[in-house]
Amino acid sequence: MVTLVLPRLLDTAGTTRRSASMVERNVAALKSVYWLLLISGFVEPVLYLLSIGFGVGRLIDGIALPDGRVVEYAVFVAPAMLAASAMTGALAETTFNFFGKFKYQKLYDGIIATPVRPFEIALGELSWAMVRGSAYSAAFLAVMVTMGLTTGGRALLAFPAAVLTGFAFGSAGMALSTFMRSWQDFDLMASAQFTLFLFSGTFIPAEVYPAALRWLVEVTPLYRSVHLLRDVCVGGGGWWGLADVLYLLALTALGLTVASRRMVGLLYR
Amino acid sequence: MSKCLVVVGGHRYGRPVTSAAPLIRARGLVKRFGDFTAVDGIDVEVRPGEAFGFLGPNGAGKSSTMRMIGCISPPSGGELRILGMDPVRDGPAIRARLGVCPQLDNLDPELTVQENLTTYARYFGVPRSTARRRAAELLDFVQLTERADSRVEPLSGGMKRRLTIARALVNEPEIVLLDEPTTGLDPQARHLVWERLFRLKQQGVTLVLTTHYMDEAEQLCDRLVVMDGGRIVAEGSPRALIEQHSTREVLELRFAAESQEAFAGKLDGLGERVEVLPDRVLLYVTDGDAALAQVEARGLTPAAVLVRRSSLEDVFLHLTGRTLVD
Known part of the structure; x- marks a missing residue:
């Protein structure tokens, strides 16, 4: 235990650099086909917002927030779509792609022969997932501000909250992926993800x-x-937002720890 | 034009190969997977600048040993020091100074040939400009410059192997670990790989390799150990091993009849050892021609005769047996 944790704490500069080299690898691997995937991840929540937020919203006079205020349905739904898009973006990278690199490309088997450690691979992959997730979040926030679903100031605050959401889902997804045996297992995960979404x-x-x-x-x-982002984008949640932040931070730490432990066991045979 | 000689580890020129402290030192090293003991208490010492080989049939424990030396597999018992450090505690520091060419190529399929080298260099913290320069030099060294912008997947087996070897050199390692570097390659590709490895050795890089090709071991290794069932069964230079475990020459006799067995009985007393194979009889002797004269003097007329020098293969088969392992 001590040998696992202690050097990690002492060598933060090395860890940062080695994790960054993992991100660099992903930048190098970014090819034109990938851009299409990236765009689809942005378009999806916008479609939900348009169809349900505005479409269904037409049929509803408004919706009451916990603090009693009544807002337009689209205002209510938009922060949730922001959270869902942060979740989807992060999960796509740390589940499917991570699993493929791990089990099929054997990419990490090559990398562990260098000074890069499993924890740093996990951190690097998660950071990369967040680059992707953050791009989605920023784009979606821009859409929300344009449509008048939140203000510019609130959007600036919502951005880090959305990034945190991505981190939490990304690391949890990565931890789960280390337990996956085949692609079929991902069907279960997709179902769980959709249930959460609904x-x-x-x-x-x-x-x-x-x-x-x-x-x-x-x-x-x-x-x-959703609770956190709705709070930040629309207001009305009070101090519960702090609990949400702590919850998501804890999930991030837990996911990363489990993922890197599992990777140590699977790679250092 | 000796353009390639400067490629790797120029700073190591002229470093004397002396009996300095061993770079790798294992004492009673053990690797267990559950109930199965893959490596069963081996002692090994690899000295600077030497080419050291692990020879053995499949399942002898060669790859497990290599993974432990590469600091990606914690030993189950015994003592292991690499570059004076502990592989479990100092893994990253040791790996920074190792080059590893694994048994199965694990090149990055999403990157080009050149990107495979530059990206890998970055894992070692090599600055970008240095990484680019070294990648170009190494591609030249393994003759892949023309394929620099190609993806990895369409490369031939030999090219992938050479690229993996080049990748193992991006950090200018002091020790290069090669797990079956030429398995599955055609003769041309094998000779090219051997030639490149020989150059590395000349530059003072310490090579540690596993193989089950005897000619490879004879060509490349200064010293080697023969492993079988997780243990070391013999150790020495290829020449010393042949002298110790075989005779100077081997007389191969092929008799026309169905069974070679019948003739073998009539060869008693000739040579140190007689081995009967389904298709021929091997006589381990000091002087093949003299032995053949004696065979003929006994009135035996083999259909085919071959006198050859004893090889590492004779030693290997003698020590590890002819039974198929896998």
Whole structure:
């Protein structure tokens, strides 16, 4: 344990550089086909916003926030789509792509022969996922400001919150991916992800669920992210936002720890 | 024009190969996977500038040993020091000074040939401009300059192997670990790889390689150990091993009849050892021609005869047996 953790703490400069070299590798691997994938990740939440936020919003007079204010449905839905897009962007990179590099390309088997350690691979891959996730978040926030769904000032605050969301989902996804045996396992993950997307206070306030179910929903990471981003973009959540931030930070740390431990076990055979 | 000689580790010119402290030192080294013991207490010392070989059939524990030396597999027991350091505690510091060419190529399929080298150099913290310069030099060294912008996937097996060797050199390593560097290559590709490895050795780089090709071991290794079932069964220079475990010459006799067995009985007393194979009889002798004269004097008339010098292969098969391992 000590031998695992101590050098990691002492050698932050080395860790930063080695993780950065992992990001550099991904930049070098970025080819034209990839751009199409990147664009699809941005377009998806915008379509949801247009179809459900504005489309369904037409049928609804407005929706009450916990603090009693009534806002347009699109205003209610937009921060949730921001959270969902941060989740999707991060997960795409740290689940599918990570698993492919790990199990099929055997990319990390080559990298561990260098001074780069599994923890640094994990951190580098997560950082790269966040470059992608942050781009989605920034673009979506720009759309929200343009459509008058939030203000410029709030959007500036929402950006780091969205990045944090990405970090939390990215590291949790990476940890889960180390347990995956084949591509089939990802179907389960996609189902779980879609369930989260539908029921995490995204389209319907969690307050409408029965108590037990509501409790279940409120401990899910996407609910906490939606809650945080809605707070920042629209307001009205009070100090609970701080709890959300702590929750997401803890999830990030847990995911990274599990992922790098698992990688040590799988790679250093 | 000796353009390639400066490619790797120019600073190592003229470093004397002396009996300096060993670069790699293993004592009672063990690797277990569950109940299976892959490496069963081996002692090894590799000295600076030497080319050291691990010879053995599949499953002998060569690759497990190499992975432990490469600091990507923690030993299950015994003692291992590499460059004076502990592989478990100082893994990154040791790996920074090693070059590794694994048994299976794990090149980056999403990058070009050149990017494979520059990106790999960055993992070692080599500055970008240096990485680019070294990549160009190394591509020249392994004769892949023309393929610099190609993807990895369309390369032939020999090209991939050469690229993997080049990749193992981007950090100007002091020790290069090569796990079966020429397995699966055609003769031309093998000779090219050997020639490049020989040049590295001339430059003072310490080579540690595994192989089950005897000619490879004879060509490249100053010293080698023969492994079988996780243990070291013999150790020495190729020549010393042949002298110690075989005779000077081998007389191969092929008899026309179905069974070679029948004739073998009539060869008693000739040479140090008689080995009967399904298709021929091997006589291990000091003087092949003299032995042949004696065979003929006994009235035996083999259909085909071959007198040859004893090789490492004879030693290897003698020590590890002829039974198929995998």
